[in-house]
Amino acid sequence: MKPAIPPPQENLLGLDKLELCQLAEVLDEPKFRGKQLFHDIYARRHRDFAQCAELPAHFRQILSSRYRVDYPEIKGRRASRDGSVRYLFSLHDGESVETVYMPDEGRVTLCVSSQVGCAVNCRFCFTALLGVKRNLDPGEIVGQIIAVTCAEQHPAGTPLNVVFMGMGEPLLNLDSVMKAVRIMVDADGLAIALRRITISTAGVIPKIHLLAREAVRPKLAISLNASTDEQRTELMPLNRKYPLSKLFEACRAFPLGSREHLTFEYVLLDGVNDTDSDARRVGALLAGIRSKVNLIPYNAGQGLPYRPSPLRRVLAFQKILQDQQIPAFIRISRGQDIMAACGQLRLAEMGDSTAQAAQPLSSA
Ligand code: SF4
Numbered sequence: 035m036k037p038a039i040p041p042p043q044e045n046l047l048g049l050d051k052l053e054l055c056q057l058a059e060v061l062d063e064p065k066f067r068g069k070q071l072f073h074d075i076y077a078r079r080h081r082d083f084a085q086c087a088e089l090p091a092h093f094r095q096i097l098s099s100r101y102r103v104d105y106p107e108i109k110g111r112r113a114s115r116d117g118s119v120r121y122l123f124s125l126h127d128g129e130s131v132e133t134v135y136m137p138d139e140g141r142v143t144l145c146v147s148s149q150v151g152c153a154v155n156c157r158f159c160f161t162a163l164l165g166v167k168r169n170l171d172p173g174e175i176v177g178q179i180i181a182v183t184c185a186e187q188h189p190a191g192t193p194l195n196v197v198f199m200g201m202g203e204p205l206l207n208l209d210s211v212m213k214a215v216r217i218m219v220d221a222d223g224l225a226i227a228l229r230r231i232t233i234s235t236a237g238v239i240p241k242i243h244l245l246a247r248e249a250v251r252p253k254l255a256i257s258l259n260a261s262t263d264e265q266r267t268e269l270m271p272l273n274r275k276y277p278l279s280k281l282f283e284a285c286r287a288f289p290l291g292s293r294e295h296l297t298f299e300y301v302l303l304d305g306v307n308d309t310d311s312d313a314r315r316v317g318a319l320l321a322g323i324r325s326k327v328n329l330i331p332y333n334a335g336q337g338l339p340y341r342p343s344p345l346r347r348v349l350a351f352q353k354i355l356q357d358q359q360i361p362a363f364i365r366i367s368r369g370q371d372i373m374a375a376c377g378q379l380r381l382a383e384m385g386d387s388t389a390q391a392a393q394p395l396s397s398a
Contacts, residue, residue, distance in 0.1 A: 045104045045126075046075060047180075048173025050217055063093050069222065075103055076223040079180060105181040106131070106174055121182055125150070125174060129167055131201050133178040135186050142188060143195040146178045148211050149202025154236045156270045158259075158301060158332065158340050161201045169207040175214035179224060194226055197255075199234045205241035215252055228252060234299065239276045242284040254288060255297035255328075256281070260307050261315035269307065278319065285323055295324040302343035302351060303332050313354035326361040333367040 040046065040057065049057070054075075055068030067089060074086040081104075083089070083097040109130060110122035118136040125131065131147035151164035179196060188194065196218065198204040204211045215231060218224045231252035235242065245251060260266030266273040273281075285296055298320065302308045316327070329352055332342040343351075348364055355362035 040101065044101060045173055046071075046101050047103050047105065047177055048171050048175075048213070048217075050172075050213060051220065051222065058093075061093065061096055063090075067093060071097075072220075073222040076176070076180070076217060076220070077225065079184060081105070105177045105184075108181060108185060111185070119182075119186065121178075121185070123178060123181070125170075131170065131174075131178070133182050133200060135182050141193040141195060142186075143197060144179055144182060145197050145200045146175060147200035147202050148175060148198050148204040148207045152202050153206065154203045154270070154272050156236060156257075156259075156272075158269060158303060158338060160335060160338070163337065164201075166202070169210055170202070172210045172213040172217065175210060176217050176224065179218065179226075193230065195230045195232070196226060197232045197234060198252075199232075199255075203236055203238060204233045205235045205238040205245065208241050208244060212248060212250075216250055219250060229294075232297065234297075236270055236272050237276050237281045238272070239280055239284045242288065246288050251289075253294065253297070255299055256285065257301075258298045258316070258319075258327075259301050259303075261312040261319065265307055265312075269303075282319060282323075290324055295326055298325055298327045299330060300327055300351075301330045301332050302348055304341040304343045304347070306340065308343040308347045308351055310350060310354060313351045314358075317355055317358035317360055320360055321358075326363065327355055328363055328365045330365050330367065 040049065040053075046054070046057075051069060051072045053068075054072045055065045058068035058071065059065055070088045071086065074080045074089070078085075080086055081102075083094045083101075083103075086094055086097075089097075104126070106123035106125055108121055109124040111119060113119045117138075118134055121133045121135070123131050123133060129150040131150055133147060134145040136143045136145065147170065149169050150167035152159070152161045153166035155162045179194075182188075183194070198211060211233065215228075216223075218226045218231060219228045228250060232255050233245065233252050234255040234257055236257050242254070245254065257270075258266075260269055260273070263273060263277050266278060288296065290296070298316075300307075300316065320327070329348055331345075331348055332340055334341055352362045352364060
């Protein structure tokens with residue numbers, strides 16, 4: 035079935051190459067004009083059709099009279115002492131999402147959002163306090179990347195990593211996320227290397243199986259955060275529906291390229307999930323899986339009852355994993371002075387009372 039042609043006055047950001055070729059044909063232009071338009075919008079970052087010099091004047095005129103290219107609007111920007119910058123974006127319906135720009139030794143990592151809020155309800159997460167409002171569309175996802183890299187004047191040629199670890203559970207918005215990924219990796223699009231894109235999930239098992247079947251597949255990270263079902267269900271209620279045994283079954287079945295591995299993220303919470311026994315159990319869970327572990331000391335904030343594990347605990351946890359031949363890295367949260375934990379900036383914008391009142395919706 036052909037995708038619908040966007041109605042007049044519609045934002046073209048988020049349309050893929052095929053859809054823009056179809057749009058060109060509907061407007062009585064040859065198909066290749068759609069490819070040129072795709073390149074203009076995503077690679078050249080043209081927002082004004084008058085700038086699309088390769089397109090004939092009459093086509094530019096028709097496009098200008100009927101369509102537009104809108105990025106999410108930057109509503110807030112907070113720069114950290116460590117170089118990272120947190121953006122708050124306003125969307126067309128008044129909702130907002132966050133994106134973080136993190137430069138580091140010759141490369142940049144962008145942490146992007148996939149939903150407004152999140153339904154998964156992890157107990158340690160500020161985004162969970164917002165509940166879920168809606169999915170982002172592909173244009174709102176690639177729009178975060180384009181808008182931030184333009185605002186930061188991201189130098190051409192500097193490697194760009196994109197991680198879906200911002201607001202939302204990306205696997206609960208898989209169609210839009212994958213369409214955005216295809217635009218990102220297209221050489222005529224954002225030209226981001228596929229190996230530099232990571233989707234992080236809380237463990238929505240049926241969607242992990244679907245992702246495994248995608249022809250263009252980003253890397254997968256699992257937000258683990260516990261070593262037993264009891265503990266994980268307490269921290270991540272989603273685990274009741276998708277317990278560790280089933281999650282690890284899906285992980286073992288996930289296809290990996292020759293140099294690829296699964297990443298497991300483990301947020302260390304003081305006195306909750308950071309004992310030596312936890313580390314040994316995590317090691318046992320990962321046995322036989324080509325994997326690495328990112329240990330993330332918790333980024334505390336007002337409104338949630340958790341504290342970061344002390345450094346000696348983090349180091350002890352890391353050593354136990356390494357002794358089991360599991361690569362384990364300590365990832366200090368960037369931008370601690372600018373509300374680094376996902377959702378904190380938006381909660382602050384909403385005001386504390388709203389944050390307290392907002393209830394997470396159903397779990398995935
Ligand atoms: S940690 Fe991720 S999946 Fe869990 S509630 Fe927060 S945004 Fe959602």
